[in-house]
Amino acid sequence: MKNNHYEIRFGGSGGQGMMLLGDIFAKAAGELAEREVVLTRSYGPEARGGACRSELISDTEPINYPSVRKPNFVLAMSQLACDKYCKDMDPNGILLIEPKFVHRVPAHIKNVYSIPMTQLAIDETGKKVAANVVAIGAIAALSGFVDVELVRKAVQEHFKPALRKANDKAFDAGVRAAREEMEQLDQQESKSA
Known part of the structure; x- marks a missing residue:
């Protein structure tokens, strides 16, 4: 585990499975890893195609403030979600984007990973709806919380x-892609050092 307190935001369009991602990570961190968790979700008109999100706070200690204040990790599955949900993220945090839908990222974020989750889902399962499971694998590998x-x-x-x-298959594709991205980033940093 990188640290005790971890804040993560899953952002995308309605129908991309952002609520599912929150549920999966809440179960993994809370029930299976026995950490404290707080999960919040945004519903309403966002569920019909606009930007929607779920947010998770995970800690080894009791959580005193139930809202994400400075996310360590943001998933942006759409440009609108990237524009809307990255503003308050930790500049040293991790931003994972779906390059099919996200073409601009905030300049203040240093660690940006671009993984074609939708295409990987199609390649591995034949179904683009599995992109959220690819994302789950990638987030698990990148975040380490x-x-x-x-x-x-x-x-x-x-x-x-x-x-x-x-x-x-979808989960493994996400993990594999994330690890490949991390290796490439490490190699680039080694060459520039």
Whole structure:
């Protein structure tokens, strides 16, 4: 674990599974890793295609303030979500974007990872709706605030057994892509040092 207190925001358009991501990470961090968690969600008109989000705070100690103030990690699955939900993030935090839908990122964020989650979902499962499971794998690998295998277990327990094979493929594609991105970033930093 990188630190005890971790704040994460999942942002996208209605229908991209942002509420699902919150549920999966709340289960992985809270129930499986036995950490304290607070999960909040935005509903309303956002659910019909506008920017929507869920937010998770995870800590090894009791959580005194139930709102995300400076997220350590932001997932942006749409340009609107990136524009709206990155403003208050920790400049040393991690921003994960879907390059199919996000073309501009805030200049103040140093750690930006661009993973084609929708295309990976299509390549691995034949279905773009699995992009959220690809995202779950990528977030688990990039963030490190909860063990990747606990996140996998949360995914497996959330969905019907018939979807396990496809979800495992999507999850593994996200983990693999994230690790490749981290390696490339490390290599670039080593060359510039």
